[in-house]
Amino acid sequence: MRAPLAARAYRLAPSLLMGALLVWLVAIPLAFLVLASLRPTGFPLDAGLTFDHYAEVYGSPGLWRLIGNSVVFALGSVAIALLLGGGLAWLVERTDLPGAGAVRALVILPMATPPLLMAIGWSMLLSPRAGALNLLLRDLLGLAEPPFNAYSMPAMVFVQGLSLTATAFLFLAPAFRNMDPSLEEAALASGASGWMLARRVLVPLLSPALLAAAVFLLIVGFVVFEIPGTLGMPARIFVLSSQLFYLASEAPGGLPLYGQVSALATLLLVVLLGFGLLYRRLTREAARFRTVTGKGFRPRRMALGAWRWPALGFACAYFLLAVGMPVGMLAWMSLMPYQVPPSVAALALATLENHRDFLDSPRVFEAAANTMLVAAVSATAVAILATLIAWFVVRLRVPGAAVLDALAFMPVAIPGVMMGVALIYVYLTLDPIIAIYGTVWILVVAYTTDYLSFGTRATGGVMAQLHPELEEAGRTSGAGASRVLRRITLPLMWPAIAAVWIWVLAHAMRELSIALMLQGRDNRVATTLLWDWWQGGEPTRAAAVGVWLVGALLVVMVAWQLLGSRLRRGSG
Amino acid sequence: MLRIRGLVKRYDRTRADAFAVRDVALDVGAGEFFTLLGPSGCGKTTTLRCVAGLETPDEGEIRIGESVVFSGAQGRVMPVARRDIAMVFQSYAIWPHMTVAANVRFPLEAIGIRGAAAERRVAEALEMVGLGAFRDRPAPLLSGGQQQRVALARAIVKGASLLLLDEPLSNLDARLREQMRVELRDLQRRVGTTFVYVTHDQEEALALSDRVAVMRDGRVVEMGSPHDLYLRPRTAFAARFVGQADLLACTAARPEGGLLLLHTALGPVLSACFPDAPGPRLSLLVRPEHIEFAEEAASGPNLVAGRIARTVFSGRLVEYVVALDSGASLRVQGTSGRLRAEGDAVRLRLPPERCVVVEGLPEDAE
Ligand SMILES: Nc1ncnc2c1ncn2[C@@H]1O[C@H](COP(=O)(O)OP(=O)(O)OP(=O)(O)O)[C@@H](O)[C@H]1O
Numbered sequence A: 001m002r003a004p005l006a007a008r009a010y011r012l013a014p015s016l017l018m019g020a021l022l023v024w025l026v027a028i029p030l031a032f033l034v035l036a037s038l039r040p041t042g043f044p045l046d047a048g049l050t051f052d053h054y055a056e057v058y059g060s061p062g063l064w065r066l067i068g069n070s071v072v073f074a075l076g077s078v079a080i081a082l083l084l085g086g087g088l089a090w091l092v093e094r095t096d097l098p099g100a101g102a103v104r105a106l107v108i109l110p111m112a113t114p115p116l117l118m119a120i121g122w123s124m125l126l127s128p129r130a131g132a133l134n135l136l137l138r139d140l141l142g143l144a145e146p147p148f149n150a151y152s153m154p155a156m157v158f159v160q161g162l163s164l165t166a167t168a169f170l171f172l173a174p175a176f177r178n179m180d181p182s183l184e185e186a187a188l189a190s191g192a193s194g195w196m197l198a199r200r201v202l203v204p205l206l207s208p209a210l211l212a213a214a215v216f217l218l219i220v221g222f223v224v225f226e227i228p229g230t231l232g233m234p235a236r237i238f239v240l241s242s243q244l245f246y247l248a249s250e251a252p253g254g255l256p257l258y259g260q261v262s263a264l265a266t267l268l269l270v271v272l273l274g275f276g277l278l279y280r281r282l283t284r285e286a287a288r289f290r291t292v293t294g295k296g297f298r299p300r301r302m303a304l305g306a307w308r309w310p311a312l313g314f315a316c317a318y319f320l321l322a323v324g325m326p327v328g329m330l331a332w333m334s335l336m337p338y339q340v341p342p343s344v345a346a347l348a349l350a351t352l353e354n355h356r357d358f359l360d361s362p363r364v365f366e367a368a369a370n371t372m373l374v375a376a377v378s379a380t381a382v383a384i385l386a387t388l389i390a391w392f393v394v395r396l397r398v399p400g401a402a403v404l405d406a407l408a409f410m411p412v413a414i415p416g417v418m419m420g421v422a423l424i425y426v427y428l429t430l431d432p433i434i435a436i437y438g439t440v441w442i443l444v445v446a447y448t449t450d451y452l453s454f455g456t457r458a459t460g461g462v463m464a465q466l467h468p469e470l471e472e473a474g475r476t477s478g479a480g481a482s483r484v485l486r487r488i489t490l491p492l493m494w495p496a497i498a499a500v501w502i503w504v505l506a507h508a509m510r511e512l513s514i515a516l517m518l519q520g521r522d523n524r525v526a527t528t529l530l531w532d533w534w535q536g537g538e539p540t541r542a543a544a545v546g547v548w549l550v551g552a553l554l555v556v557m558v559a560w561q562l563l564g565s566r567l568r569r570g571s572g
Numbered sequence B: 001m002l003r004i005r006g007l008v009k010r011y012d013r014t015r016a017d018a019f020a021v022r023d024v025a026l027d028v029g030a031g032e033f034f035t036l037l038g039p040s041g042c043g044k045t046t047t048l049r050c051v052a053g054l055e056t057p058d059e060g061e062i063r064i065g066e067s068v069v070f071s072g073a074q075g076r077v078m079p080v081a082r083r084d085i086a087m088v089f090q091s092y093a094i095w096p097h098m099t100v101a102a103n104v105r106f107p108l109e110a111i112g113i114r115g116a117a118a119e120r121r122v123a124e125a126l127e128m129v130g131l132g133a134f135r136d137r138p139a140p141l142l143s144g145g146q147q148q149r150v151a152l153a154r155a156i157v158k159g160a161s162l163l164l165l166d167e168p169l170s171n172l173d174a175r176l177r178e179q180m181r182v183e184l185r186d187l188q189r190r191v192g193t194t195f196v197y198v199t200h201d202q203e204e205a206l207a208l209s210d211r212v213a214v215m216r217d218g219r220v221v222e223m224g225s226p227h228d229l230y231l232r233p234r235t236a237f238a239a240r241f242v243g244q245a246d247l248l249a250c251t252a253a254r255p256e257g258g259l260l261l262l263h264t265a266l267g268p269v270l271s272a273c274f275p276d277a278p279g280p281r282l283s284l285l286v287r288p289e290h291i292e293f294a295e296e297a298a299s300g301p302n303l304v305a306g307r308i309a310r311t312v313f314s315g316r317l318v319e320y321v322v323a324l325d326s327g328a329s330l331r332v333q334g335t336s337g338r339l340r341a342e343g344d345a346v347r348l349r350l351p352p353e354r355c356v357v358v359e360g361l362p363e364d365a366e
């Protein structure tokens, strides 16, 4: 049967419109990026064709160092995150850890601490000259030299590992929680020892979740800029993301080396998209094995015995290292007129000057307003787009659904710096037509694109769990598509959509690298202000901004947590 | 009321043989309770969804009342919302974010009926399914049986002339299922709507329906009243699918005084129920409850002798497996009024009017 032309156009319209939008948001910037790497000037629409940038980048003697650094940084921090996050998840979900519920709730604290602030906090603690912890340990132990150096690869790996731990925990806790205990019991009943149980049953059962978490974290490990930028760049230790930033904004000649940036970014893009594909394959397999039996079971909880308190100590130590010490340090510094290590004597210096300054300055007010505006608009845009895409892909299965899904997923593998550079190309080129370069709207475009992958995964997952008969019942009741969407689909999806909105809000508020790349006259946000003050040698004013940012993020994360628990209760 | 011709639906267009439904033709009269019966995966749901408009068929024509809702030849597809139907789903599909009354009111809102008129009809529909007291209850706080009734009320409230039901009772436990079966039949009588009902439970199909279509591999193999399907099926598949049956390969020998003489593994058997033009592959159908135990001295046609090989006692009924002297074996059902022991010698009579010749060999019915 051939549908008439009008009917076919009607059927294709959603795919075409959404496809065009996604191509505009995702594919065009990447195409510009690749194009720029082949232009002598480094600008995509200029004339000429050259491989010089590639020769320059890939022939440079430092390339292997750079790649080596990046791999060590990513692997090291992911290993730490999986170890800590997996350990915490296991303790919370499968053992009789005292206060397991509190630990689970407190995981939002590290989520509310932007990596940038964690890095600044730790550099205040461990900087070789003035680090408070360094000085304390030196005096206590009578050492000649401060024992630690914040501006080193081990410190970068350590802080990044701490910062990824909460994400690892969120990935692994459900896997531990949903593991059917009868599988463990069957192994124990057949005489397996504890070690055999772990090796032969638990690890294979968990391996899909572990692998998915590892691949996702690796992507993040290659993409992040905040910690390598804060702790690595002062010591000239570069990873790919910070090298991109360096070439694009602080290159020796003073002019951005866009051609080289693009040539380097192209390699990274290929690697990361490979990881992205792998991750999608892994999670799709995992979803296929997930069967909801509706049979409630109580997981076996292992008795920790004498290890209960050391285990709790481990959990507390994590929170102390990831949140307590760095944020406490920030709070302290925000009260100081200049960088002074905490001590009773220094309390006399305490002043609210930085906070007052923060609240009074029009520059700060503008940055705060921009932050809220950009975060709220991007969150709304992502929520709407993600819902529509999930609806098209999961439910309507429009023609080309797989392409839409893939396009929406790609941004997860694009480093912020790269996204920033790509958007510079697009909107600098189009400035005469779409004049958003240097305004907050270019940030909105960037964040909407960047967080779309998270948004579509979340809404798509929830939509896949909604029984299609719920909507079909609406249609056979005589309701048209829009009424079904309005009265049935959206109300049922509402908690998930709201959770996406809040998640994007929080992440847009704490994002640094994109904002930095796209920084112009009119679009300063809280994180760029913080960065400028930190880099400009005003650590105490930066600390005050940081404290307010953490406060705001905490409010948002608590809201997210509450919504999440309502969502779980609603679907259970 | 409903007329389907040449319906074809393929899910996998890349494979030529992957039919979910092939060449289905049906006619359902107004006010009829019509059932599609068949094993899992035979295309019952697909057929029903094509009628509802939730799937678009590849070929054929579907007419509901006077309106053509689908025509492959003319490229016509009427949107679901405009079809004069209502549907009850296997999962009930009760909207969890609405109350019972809001669920039932929804179809009325969709066709633009509001206010007091809508309230009255909602109350009527809820009364009809015995849920008058539950109208303001949030829908998730209902038991399975109550949710099922809400789904029914929601389907009858707008007075569509065709009601489609996809295994509506399969999620209920056995006792509730029996009870709902009776209520469903009563409800259909009272509202007088045409029902098209899908099930794979043959007892349910026979108990509820005016007519049943037996489906297999996307085709309708046989259609008829429950009575005819059970007592005078035409195909080996339908014979076995609607109830317990022993099928024996047979060949037609010659007519004998209005009956047909058959050669079977039991020896010669006379049948009073046979096709006008029997094909080459035939089976003899005898249902265990139709076989009689005969007196020692009895004489006449269709008598066979054997020994009881096995008995299965289930209270009201006793099932015997009889090993016949000819080497074949037959299942026979008796009552617990007179019990027989394993090893007893027995003589069996197969009443000619209950010896049915069906098309197809016994293995075709698997
Ligand atoms: N969405 C689909 N995509 C691909 N194949 C499908 C789809 N829906 C059904 N099929 C296939 O079409 C055939 C008929 O399916 P249908 O759901 O109509 O069976 P059914 O008779 O309702 O079975 P059941 O009693 O198990 O519900 C089956 O082989 C099934 O695997």
Ligand SMILES: [Mg+2]
Residues within 6 Å of the ligand: B044, B045, B046
């Ligand atoms: Mg079905």
